[in-house]
Amino acid sequence: MVAEASRRLCARVKAIDPLWLSRCVGCVYQTSLRDPQLAALFAGDAVLVPVPGSAASGDAPWAASQLATALRQLGLAHRLWVGLRRRIAVRKSSTAPSGERPTVAEHYESFSVVPAMLSFSKIVLVDDVVTKGRTLLAAATRLQTELPHADIRAFALIRTQGFMPQLGSVFESCHGVIRWAGGDARRDP
Secondary structure (H helix, E strand, C coil), X not given: CHHHHHHHHHHHHHCCCHHHHHHHHHHHHHHHHHCHHHHHHHCCCXXXXXXXXXXXXXXXXXXXXXXHHHHHHCCXXXXXXXXXXXXXXXXXXXXXXXXXXXXXXXXXXHEEECCCCCCCCEEEEEEEEECCCHHHHHHHHHHHHHCCCCEEEEEEEEECCCCCCCCCCCCCCCCCEEEEECCEEEEEC
C-alpha cells in the first residue's frame, strides 16, 4: 500500500499538480518543525537550487523548480537561484530500464552553471525524486567545481525504497548521504 501511494504521489508531483505540491510542501514545513536536521538544512543563508529535469533547460517550469519555489514561498529559505542548467538532454530515469539510466558522468556532462552574481556559502539542491542519487551527485559535483567554497547539500521530496527493506510511511523523513562508490552513486539510506 505504501509503494502504491508513493507511485501516485510521485506522478502528481511530476505532473506539477498544484494542489498536491502545496500539500507536500506543507508536510515538509510541518516536518521541519519537529526535525532539527531538516530545519537546519533550510536555515540561515541557504540558497535553493532546483535540479533540472532530463530535458535541456528552457523557460518551462519543471517539478523541482516548482518545488523549490513553493519551499521558498513558505519561508523555508530566503533565496532561490536557478543557476544549474541542463544544456544537453539525458534519458528520463523514471522511464528507462535500470541498466540504461543516465550515469553520474552523463548527468555531470549535461549540466552547466550560470555564473553567479553573488557568492553562496550554503546551497541546497532541490529535487522531486531521488533513487540512487546519480543526478544529485552529478549536480553537486558540477556546482562544487564552479563554487568551490560553497557547502552543498540536497533535499528530495520523494525517495524510492532503494536499499531500505520497507518504508513505514510515504512522508517518513530520512537523512542520509549520497557517495561515489564502486564507479556509481550510492545512497545510504
